[in-house]
Amino acid sequence: MSATFDKVADIIAETCDIPRDNIKPESHAINDLEIDSLDFLDIAFAIDKTFGIKLPLEQWTQEVNDGKATTDQYFVLNNLSEQIDKLIAAKGA
Amino acid sequence: MRLEYFQMIDRIVALDVAGRTARSICTVPKTSTIFEGHFPSHPLMPGALLLECMAQTIGWLLIAMSGLNAMPFMAGVKDAKFRTAVFPGDELEIEGSVYHEGSGYAVGDAKGRRAGKVVCEARIMYTIVPFPSPEFRTALFEWAERIDVPVKELVR
Numbered sequence: 001m002s003a004t005f006d007k008v009a010d011i012i013a014e015t016c017d018i019p020r021d022n023i024k025p026e027s028h029a030i031n032d033l034e035i036d037s038l039d040f041l042d043i044a045f046a047i048d049k050t051f052g053i054k055l056p057l058e059q060w061t062q063e064v065n066d067g068k069a070t071t072d073q074y075f076v077l078n079n080l081s082e083q084i085d086k087l088i089a090a091k092g093a
Numbered sequence: 094m095r096l097e098y099f100q101m102i103d104r105i106v107a108l109d110v111a112g113r114t115a116r117s118i119c120t121v122p123k124t125s126t127i128f129e130g131h132f133p134s135h136p137l138m139p140g141a142l143l144l145e146c147m148a149q150t151i152g153w154l155l156i157a158m159s160g161l162n163a164m165p166f167m168a169g170v171k172d173a174k175f176r177t178a179v180f181p182g183d184e185l186e187i188e189g190s191v192y193h194e195g196s197g198y199a200v201g202d203a204k205g206r207r208a209g210k211v212v213c214e215a216r217i218m219y220t221i222v223p224f225p226s227p228e229f230r231t232a233l234f235e236w237a238e239r240i241d242v243p244v245k246e247l248v249r
Contacts, residue, residue: 041168041169041198042169055195
């Protein structure tokens, strides 16, 4: 498990009052953890501030709506953590 | 303040898009049916409406930051405080700032003062979406001009 996943899981547990042990790398934020779009805004805010990035939520939503991506790519937590790592790396490049 | 239209701001007196701050004046009307109920013989400006004054001040700042191209809708409130009673006729100065600009959302802070003393404050989250219709955009521009938002300078 990555350090990024651990931080994301902590954020989700705190923001959505979900037991930390229920949050797994393979959990889908929407389908498994039942996080709605409003709660996900709070999570995105906490992620943005914690990692100093800007999650491109509008772009991801557009890609999903256009059928160019699946929600799994962005909302399964190990995938989300990888996306965060990429954004952190891009910021430092 | 046009309470009956839920348009709380009299005028925007300062707007700094680069600095992400705005200041507005909101004067509580001396009479309103709201004060007949809130409360009988003891009229007070409801805290929920003070929150709306703060939300609209940050909201106009976010609209200005978008070049008058997007609409913020209030999505959440944290740490709202109403420190003292506000009465009919009081003039409030609301200071708003954008704390974080996310993708499709933003978070702002606001404080309301009466005669320099803080009476209310809140952190407010917004979702930001395109204008729902051309008619909405037209109506919003008219509203903006009525409260001294420099539409022509800001529009992109």
